[in-house]
Amino acid sequence: MTTADPAPDAPGLDPRRVLVFREVARAGSLSGAARTLGWTQPAVSQHLARLERDAGTALVLRGPAGVTLTEAGRGLLARADAVAAELRAAAGELAALAEARTGTVRLVAFPSAAATLVPDALAALHAERPEVRVGLEEAEPPEAVAQVLADDADLALVFGYDGPPDGLGPLAFTALYDEPVRLVVGPGAGAVRLADLADADWVGGCPRCRGHLVACCEAAGFTPRVQHSTDDYVVVQNLVARGVGVTVLPETALRAYRHDGVRVLEEPALGRRRVGLAYRPGAETVPATAALVAHLRRAASTI
Amino acid sequence: MTTADPAPDAPGLDPRRVLVFREVARAGSLSGAARTLGWTQPAVSQHLARLERDAGTALVLRGPAGVTLTEAGRGLLARADAVAAELRAAAGELAALAEARTGTVRLVAFPSAAATLVPDALAALHAERPEVRVGLEEAEPPEAVAQVLADDADLALVFGYDGPPDGLGPLAFTALYDEPVRLVVGPGAGAVRLADLADADWVGGCPRCRGHLVACCEAAGFTPRVQHSTDDYVVVQNLVARGVGVTVLPETALRAYRHDGVRVLEEPALGRRRVGLAYRPGAETVPATAALVAHLRRAASTI
DNA sequence: TCGACCCATAAGTCATGCTTGGGTCCATGA
DNA sequence: TCATGGACCCAAGCATGACTTATGGGTCGA
Known part of the structure; x- marks a missing residue:
């Protein structure tokens, strides 16, 4: 349920003018506000006049020594201060984010x-x-x-x-890096090429790794029998070292952990990751x- | 002590652009924001681009189906909502004051x-x-x-x-109205003109009223003896009715209250109030x- | 592949906004 | 007393800025 606007033709207050009014209220005169804004006095006068026209009521009373706020002006000043505070806070937060001083x-x-x-x-x-x-x-x-x-x-x-x-x-x-995929076999294996492992038992990794393994093997002429699957490259090497099967592992996994009891072989047919x-x-x-x-x-x- | 601005060259966020950004965030796309604003899409694009330039960081990520907010954008949106709420509240308050529905x-x-x-x-x-x-x-x-x-x-x-x-x-x-000042005397007095009351005792009012009385009497040739003074036109008439003295009262005071025991006389020399x-x-x-x-x-x- | 939708960019035009240069009114000081 | 200065407003000129049209790139769905 949207509440109907009380004034359908209301132009809505121009927030820039509201901030100009705030400077006027703080300075106590249009001229003073113009000085702090780096403008001339008529510029401020025009902004304020139009803001008052939009508001439908006077915001300040012009006197010979400056201006004094009307009731409407006092109310608007409170809102303007809140607006300025929000903008200031937003600018600070954005600056911190822009300098990467903070962020998530x-x-x-x-x-x-x-x-x-x-x-x-x-x-x-x-x-x-x-x-x-x-x-x-x-x-x-x-x-x-x-x-x-x-x-x-x-x-x-x-x-x-x-x-x-x-x-x-x-x-x-x-891309961050590109690494070869190695063939990892047990200590007793004599084979050195993928095509020689058609009859071996295989240890697979994640589903996509297994998919890549199957694709490479089929290119080499056979379909691998994948008996076990685990993501963990330590577990995989332990399985291979004990002769449960053979596997493939990317270079970085082998650099992070290398079991003594496995042999690592280069096999270009396994491609790169x-x-x-x-x-x-x-x-x-x-x-x-x-x-x-x-x-x-x-x-x-x-x- | 003024806190130094963290970024001395900061242009400060243009609040109008902040509100445009808010519309973009609410609509989920620049085109949508343009529609709700009644603008064309490039207008919104330019505003947002400049706001992001001022902010120093991206506020939205452009995708083929619209935009999604960055962390900076999410933070700014909260501030922008607060700004919009303040402006809306201010507009409502000003409208009530402008229509004289409220006010003090x-x-x-x-x-x-x-x-x-x-x-x-x-x-x-x-x-x-x-x-x-x-x-x-x-x-x-x-x-x-x-x-x-x-x-x-x-x-x-x-x-x-x-x-x-x-x-x-x-x-x-x-001016609201203009009224004659009357001569008010006791029931026994025979005098009808100011000049005849040089020897009477007088009851005065407020300091300025007394000053006016004295000035009128002096123009008539004497200085009145002011024995009593009270602002209250009921008290004054009671005093006069009992013969304590004579006085002057403006027409409205006599219309608000008229003691039976006093005589009211026209005296042009007393002027008007x-x-x-x-x-x-x-x-x-x-x-x-x-x-x-x-x-x-x-x-x-x-x- | 086409059309619909998103966005960005470039160039043009129009409006806005700020300036300059008047003027009035009050206050203050020589 | 008059002159000065500071406050404001008004009118006019002009440059900046903002929105427009026109165009192009890109992705998605039919």
Whole structure:
């Protein structure tokens, strides 16, 4: 239910004029207000005259030594002060955000990225800008992208195989790094090529990783038997080291943790994994977000 | 101690643009905001672009289906809503004052005027505009004028002899009525002219009334012996009726109360008393004040 | 592939807003 | 007493700013 405007033809008060009136009230004269505004006196006079015309009543009484407020003017001054306070507060908040002195970035990252890259970046960001807060959540790339699309997150740290992930929709993507995918086998295995592992048992990762594995194997002429699945690259290596199966892992996972009992083999047929950030176009210009992106990029370059 | 501006070159947010941004946020798109504002889409786009330039950060992220707010935009929206609420409230208050639906008039009146004129006017005003409040104080003309000059009152009901009162300074004066001053004597007196009362005892009124009496008597060739003084025209007539002395009273005082035991004589030498209103120039345009003035004038015309 | 919707940019025109240069009224001081 | 200065208003000129039209890019859905 919308309340009907009491005056349908009301032009609504021009907020700029209201602030000019506030200066007049504070200075006690039109000339004084003009001086503080850096204007000439007639300019203030015209603004005030039109404001009074819009208001329908006098706001000040002109005297030889300046002006005094009417009842309407006293009431409006209180409102004008509130308006000025809000604008001042808004300007302060915006300045803090613009300088990235403060702000909150909602980051969604895939689980294993949270292992090294994200902690490094967050630590550096916090050291540089202690007031910037980062909300971190873990989600696989498809869910992470969905969260950004739904405006539940600002930044998604995602990966794709041999290129950016798909399903980005209108989101922008910027790569952080690109890494090879390795073949990881047990100590007793003699095979060194993917095609030799048609009869092996496989340990898969997340659904998309498994999909990529299956695609690579089929390109090599067989369909892998995936017996176990886990995201955890420590668990995976323990399984492989004990001969339960073989697997594939990206380079960074192996650099974060390397089990002594596995062999890591180069296998170009497994392609490369591209890790990067997905975000709504323009979000990279938000200062706090830009700061986090910069630190993520720096952390990625040291991997 | 003034706090230094955090950004000395800050242009300060243009409040009009802030309200435009608010419409964008509420509509969810620039085009939608343009429609509700009755503008074209580029107009809104330019306003928002400049506001973002002034703010130093993006406020919305442009998407193919509209815009979504950034953190800065969400913060600014809250402030903008507060600004809009203040402006709306101010407009409502001003409208009520402009229509004289409400308002407060501070009236200072000389004591005997409060007897008939002021009550009549206040009753009529209250019947017509029950929300308009009148603060009534009693004071003799010089004090009443001083109160208006000091902005402690809006309207002074004052009188002067043979013209407006003096000491008005920059105040405006408008006459309400003009009345003769009568000679009031006891029942036994045979004299009918002022000059015959050189040896009588006199009852005086307020200081200025006494001054006028003395001036008239001196013009008639004698200095009156003023033995008693009271403002109250009932008391005065009682004193005169009992032969304590003679006095002068304005016509309205005699119409408000007439003691049977006094004789009232016309005496042109006593001049006339002019009753009117003193006010700061422009104050008569304030709607509530204008309404009171109109009712005072109407009440005066029926005297 | 087309059309509908979103947005940005460029250029033009018109209105607004500020300035300059008058003028009046009051107060103050020589 | 008159002159000065400070307050305000009014009228006119002019430049800035704001809104318009016109155009182009982009995404989504039919």
